[in-house]
Amino acid sequence: MVGVLKRYKRVFLPVVILTLLLWGGSVICQVEPAVLITGVPQGLDLLRQMFPPAWSAFPELVGPALETVQIALVGTVFGALLSLIISLFAASNLNPNRKGREIARGICSAERALPDLIVVLFFVAIVGLGPFPGVMALAVSSIGMLGKLFADAIEEIDPKPLESLAAVGATKAQIIRYAVLPQVLPSLIANTLYRFDVNIRMSIFIGVVGAGGIGFELLMAMRLLEFQTALSAIITILMLILLCEKLSDALRKSILGQEVLR
Amino acid sequence: MSGKTSATTGQGDWGYQRYFQRHLLTGTVFLLILGWSVVDLGISPQLFLSGLPHFFNLVREMFPPNWEVLASGKVLWSVLETLSMAFVGTFLGAILSFLLALFAANNLALSKMVRETARGIMAAERALPTLVLILLLVVMIGLGPFSGMICIAIGSVGSLGKLFAEAIETVDPKPIESLESVGANKIQVIRFAVLPQVLPSLIANTLYRFDINLRVALFLGVVGGGGIGFDLHLAMSLFKYADALAITAVIFIMVWLAEKISDYLRKMVIGREVLQ
Numbered sequence: 001m002v003g004v005l006k007r008y009k010r011v012f013l014p015v016v017i018l019t020l021l022l023w024g025g026s027v028i029c030q031v032e033p034a035v036l037i038t039g040v041p042q043g044l045d046l047l048r049q050m051f052p053p054a055w056s057a058f059p060e061l062v063g064p065a066l067e068t069v070q071i072a073l074v075g076t077v078f079g080a081l082l083s084l085i086i087s088l089f090a091a092s093n094l095n096p097n098r099k100g101r102e103i104a105r106g107i108c109s110a111e112r113a114l115p116d117l118i119v120v121l122f123f124v125a126i127v128g129l130g131p132f133p134g135v136m137a138l139a140v141s142s143i144g145m146l147g148k149l150f151a152d153a154i155e156e157i158d159p160k161p162l163e164s165l166a167a168v169g170a171t172k173a174q175i176i177r178y179a180v181l182p183q184v185l186p187s188l189i190a191n192t193l194y195r196f197d198v199n200i201r202m203s204i205f206i207g208v209v210g211a212g213g214i215g216f217e218l219l220m221a222m223r224l225l226e227f228q229t230a231l232s233a234i235i236t237i238l239m240l241i242l243l244c245e246k247l248s249d250a251l252r253k254s255i256l257g258q259e260v261l262r
Numbered sequence: 263m264s265g266k267t268s269a270t271t272g273q274g275d276w277g278y279q280r281y282f283q284r285h286l287l288t289g290t291v292f293l294l295i296l297g298w299s300v301v302d303l304g305i306s307p308q309l310f311l312s313g314l315p316h317f318f319n320l321v322r323e324m325f326p327p328n329w330e331v332l333a334s335g336k337v338l339w340s341v342l343e344t345l346s347m348a349f350v351g352t353f354l355g356a357i358l359s360f361l362l363a364l365f366a367a368n369n370l371a372l373s374k375m376v377r378e379t380a381r382g383i384m385a386a387e388r389a390l391p392t393l394v395l396i397l398l399l400v401v402m403i404g405l406g407p408f409s410g411m412i413c414i415a416i417g418s419v420g421s422l423g424k425l426f427a428e429a430i431e432t433v434d435p436k437p438i439e440s441l442e443s444v445g446a447n448k449i450q451v452i453r454f455a456v457l458p459q460v461l462p463s464l465i466a467n468t469l470y471r472f473d474i475n476l477r478v479a480l481f482l483g484v485v486g487g488g489g490i491g492f493d494l495h496l497a498m499s500l501f502k503y504a505d506a507l508a509i510t511a512v513i514f515i516m517v518w519l520a521e522k523i524s525d526y527l528r529k530m531v532i533g534r535e536v537l538q
Contacts, residue, residue: 018353021349022349022350022353024346025345025346025347025349025350026346026350028342028343028346028407029343029346029347029350029406029407029408029410029411030406030407030408031350031408031411032408035403035404035408036403036412039402039403042401042402042403043398043402046398046401046402067302067303069299070299070302070303071303073295073296073299074296074299074300074303074305077296113514113517113518113521114514115477115480115513115514115517116477116481117477117480117481117483117484117491117494117495118494118510118513118514121494121495121498121506122320124498125320125498125503125506126313126316126317126320127309127313127316128316130304131303131304131305132303132304132305132309132313135303135305201391201392204391204393205391205392205393205481207393208393208484208485209484209495215393218393218394218397219393219397219485222397222400222401230397234394237391237393237394238389238390238394241389241391242389245389251288254288
């Protein structure tokens, strides 16, 4: 018994703290295990009301679904371009100015610290409802991750081409075009595709806050208790995500599988 | 790797040509789709410029932030709600994920069927967007942080379960084999051979997931999960921008502090072996 106590002495305090935190958290969240049990029949009832999906709703959902993809696509491309510009200033082998580098890196890490919800709501407040704030929010919220990854990729390149170009008097733009881009483009595109997968999910969610698209249609169907239409929207969303993921996987493989832009 | 230097030996443009030829079709299709999307969404430089005055207006209305919203205690309570939603949700999610991972790991699996089922559940969850999950839960359980908590727990299973299963699969097999050879049952094997090896990585991944879930919890507020995300959305919808800025500052501090704490705990846990 004493041996057991000795063995667990080190974990005793963390376990007590964890238990207290969990208890407090459950109280604040109004956890009622009974609700979980009553929720089961309610869930089954919901499923019964959802089936069969409203087949007639599918043609009307194609437009919003396309809009969601368009927002994600344009937002990701804008975000990647912004990130590329920032990363050129953040990479130590391209920007000898330490202050400038720190500012560029600082922008990226500040954006990473900023929750996406804040970015989205601010853009909705600035440019109003519609797809444009969605595109801007996705673009800006991508620079935290992409800017850092791009800058890291640029810093890891083989320095020889860079030095030889600089030695023969190439301009900054020429160095970037002939020494940097050829080496980093595959990784840039692969990371951008990965971010596209993230952004398509976010694009679905921000429909709720006013960007429109398929997320908004789902919310409306649920609010109006049109559960059959809601199931149609859910099926559309799942197909959308699977298709986009397959597509970006295929593109990523075809791009990473070979050297690009030699 | 001669390709990397070809740009300087004068073959660069030839390489570009070959590259463009190979990706001409993909590139063209992509640019066409991109162009069509931009036009179809009605995005134009004018739209951007017309947003600028709004932006300055917004900034003017936001300052100074209205700190009085914090005085009532409502905002503080919302912060606690969001934190608890993320914390309890992540904890529940980690336990669910661990149970699933035990069934999904190659070296522990009971049968191929069970393993494939467990993996299928995780993959399905990963494909399911959070929005769909929370909207369904709100109908089943009702509005409030409890729905948000369950949503976070279920939403963590896909990624945590996969990470846990991978961690279990890479443990040193010798302790498992020795315990099995002396006739230990499955639970004893898990407790004395698997858990001691994977616990640090489990805790580290769970802490990492907590950082993600805290941001998810903010979003859940908008669709009925309650918490500080809801307060921010409400203040923005009612054009109370000075309130919104104060709430934003609170959210920023909350996220920053939570990340610091989880960073600290992660370092502490990974730095040493646990539960030996």
